Amino acid sequence: VPPDARAPHIAVVGGYEASAAVDADAETVGRLLAAAGAIVITGGRQGVAAAVSRGATEAGGLTVGILPGRDRREANEWVQVAVPTGLGETRNALVVMGADAVIAFPGRYGTLSEVAFALLHDTPVIGLGAPEVEGVVPAATADEAVRLALLSVTRTP
Amino acid sequence: VPPDARAPHIAVVGGYEASAAVDADAETVGRLLAAAGAIVITGGRQGVAAAVSRGATEAGGLTVGILPGRDRREANEWVQVAVPTGLGETRNALVVMGADAVIAFPGRYGTLSEVAFALLHDTPVIGLGAPEVEGVVPAATADEAVRLALLSVTRTP
């Protein structure tokens, strides 16, 4: 059975460095998204992107990594479909462009740019300990973040 | 078993309109690439991109579509992983960026730009009735095009 373009596509963003707690939460988010049949999109590199891709892959899900550089090999090992862009950090706009909803973990300015682009294009953003930006829906746990993200997709016309 | 980031990634480019003969050849190319375990990358829309994605999907392969617009739904129905870019035709550079080799069918200036970008980045291009550009390796049949493309990947260090 091929991956389904009609499956929910959820982007997960966050810092290149993740604390142990964030790493564990991100892995859980990946596992829950995969279990729900969602395709997981990330920036394809270390930190939150690696943890969520690891969780999703281990649960049998599909992971896509939108990379800043031109070389597929800069993806972490749990990215199954690596998309080099050569756009540098400008690729942040593309990480969230293909998503029906975004889950945001703590990060720095790169994460903030992704949250801004998602909201700019009216894509729901669920924050898990993430930037306090007006319009981000806060979640208390990985479980709740996934539930809210999938719910927001269902509601999208 | 997840799709393998280490599988050969082959981009297939060509016109938005395809003759019956080109359509049949493109479908064959897609089927043969899938049978060889390659991931098929296209621009995700009509013509050659649709035919090759159809062939690959029906043979159980994985297809990726790098779209010009911002909406995943502009992909043809055989694109399994749709990557909206919002870059317009500038996304042509990205269609070939993630590929180990490119198979080029007849097309117009968009296809020419893709061939140019592939050659600019030293990615082998196999032409099947395609632009007479210095550096493109001509193939006589769909079979030969796929064989040459996969061979060029093997040879890449």
Added chain:
Amino acid sequence: VPPDARAPHIAVVGGYEASAAVDADAETVGRLLAAAGAIVITGGRQGVAAAVSRGATEAGGLTVGILPGRDRREANEWVQVAVPTGLGETRNALVVMGADAVIAFPGRYGTLSEVAFALLHDTPVIGLGAPEVEGVVPAATADEAVRLALLSVTRTP
């Protein structure tokens, strides 16, 4: 005398809609930047971008507009060098990329993405009633914003 590539390049960002007070402040910022010999970069469209370009042009300065679309004519009439990108809002990253410093007026998520990209690349951001983002240096008046922006350029190695 040609415009000087060694002149300070200051990007000014803010919303597509500007209140009368913001419009007046933006025009003043443009006039002061031009008087200081700075090149003014904006997103090239309405609101803050138009007001600051108007002020700079009327004071004899040079204005550059980095446009989202493919058509030069979408620039406001005070943009002297219009750069169409066809990147849509992803061009926000480019608006601040060429700047030595950024002055941010109130705006929405597009402005937030520009502030995020500037800070991501260690470009100083002066805020004039603008987003409360960690790292943005607040200014109380147009005068102070210009002074701080030019000062930050002088300090850059």
Added chain:
Amino acid sequence: VPPDARAPHIAVVGGYEASAAVDADAETVGRLLAAAGAIVITGGRQGVAAAVSRGATEAGGLTVGILPGRDRREANEWVQVAVPTGLGETRNALVVMGADAVIAFPGRYGTLSEVAFALLHDTPVIGLGAPEVEGVVPAATADEAVRLALLSVTRTP
């Protein structure tokens, strides 16, 4: 008097390495374009881009360089308005996007991609010893190339 957004915008493309003859022709093209009040757009780096920008600047014209990297300082010294993009060679699409017409000197695949993008968007391309691509209008001399480029602008509705 500010540069005029309504002036003809002519992109000049060609290789990073230029023979003495091409260098001289490119400088002449720059000088003639400036004399005609046109704004000259290039990729901003060495070879043809440097020669044409030198000619235009010395004749009092305005030159714009659309750069592949993120640093304004990678522009040659005759680029007056440097626009860093961080897009790598993908920026080739943007070099010709803002132009009413393109003059193409000999080059390699980068130049071919620029010619392809111009023709894709129905922008007239005048070739001066340049790629034999269907749709390129050949010119025999720098003088004729400039004349044909400006004429094609006049004819554009």
